[in-house]
Amino acid sequence: xxxxxxxxxxxxxxxxxxxxxxxxxxxxxxxxxxxxxxxxxxxxxxxxxxxxxxxxxxxxxxxxxxxxxxxxxxxxxxxxxxxxxxxxxxxxxxxxxxxxxxxxxxxxxxxxxxxxxxxxxxxxxxxxxxxxxxxxxxxxxxxxxxxxxxxxxxxxxxxxxxxxxxxxxxxxxxxxxxxxxxxxxxxxxxxxxxxxxxxxxxxxxxxx
Numbered sequence: 632x633x634x635x636x637x638x639x640x641x642x643x644x645x646x647x648x649x650x651x652x653x654x655x656x657x658x659x660x661x662x663x664x665x666x667x668x669x670x671x672x673x674x675x676x677x678x679x680x681x682x683x684x685x686x687x688x689x690x691x692x693x694x695x696x697x698x699x700x701x702x703x704x705x706x707x708x709x710x711x712x713x714x715x716x717x718x719x720x721x722x723x724x725x726x727x728x729x730x731x732x733x734x735x736x737x738x739x740x741x742x743x744x745x746x747x748x749x750x751x752x753x754x755x756x757x758x759x760x761x762x763x764x765x766x767x768x769x770x771x772x773x774x775x776x777x778x779x780x781x782x783x784x785x786x787x788x789x790x791x792x793x794x795x796x797x798x799x800x801x802x803x804x805x806x807x808x809x810x811x812x813x814x815x816x817x818x819x820x821x822x823x824x825x826x827x828x829x830x831x832x833x834x835x836x837x838x839x
Contacts, residue, residue, distance in 0.1 A: 638709060639823035647824075650817040657810035664803035668771065671796030672778055673788055679774050687767060691811045694760045695818055701756060702819030705749035706826065711742045760815075761808055768804025775800045 669676045719726065719735050726735055779793045 642823040653813040661806040667799035671792045695815045698815040701753045708746040764808045772800040
């Protein structure tokens with residue numbers, strides 16, 4: 632109960648609303664950068680855009696599912712930490728009287744370690760995503776650079792436009808990484824809503 636109505640409520644009240652705003656901004660930023668590259672290459676970038684969207688969707692779908700599951704494990708493993716701390720705090724006098732501090736310290740360390748494993752795994756998932764999105768961004772930059780070299784004599788696309796497209800190709804990588812991360816964070820934060828809704832709708836109240 633302490634976990635759900637302290638940590639989970641904080642996530643809903645403070646983090647979730649900010650994440651929704653960041654998702655909107657990052658989506659428009661990614662769309663704007665993609666349109667910038669497409670305009671700078673006179674639509675040639677659209678040939679590469681469709682397969683990239685498919686690859687991007689596969690990567691972010693795989694990441695979001697994993698990140699949401701790991702976030703759920705982190706939330707579940709946090710409740711025993713609160714419970715252990717609460718019962719230790721309430722039983723401090725008895726623990727000192729029986730000189731049993733080592734057992735309670737070990738129990739707390741084990742529960743914190745379990746929660747930390749989930750949090751570290753979540754960070755590793757973020758690094759996994761960053762590497763793959765960097766690869767996608769590199770493909771876009773290489774494509775624009777290839778067009779620059781291939782059309783340097785024909786004058787099909789002005790050099791200034793290609794320079795602008797190359798600049799936007801670097802920007803789109805940053806926006807894509809941020810977009811996927813905040814979308815995954817928002818989906819993981821909805822886990823707090825799910826946990827609270829379970830208490831509100833499925834937990835039976837005590838008899839008056």
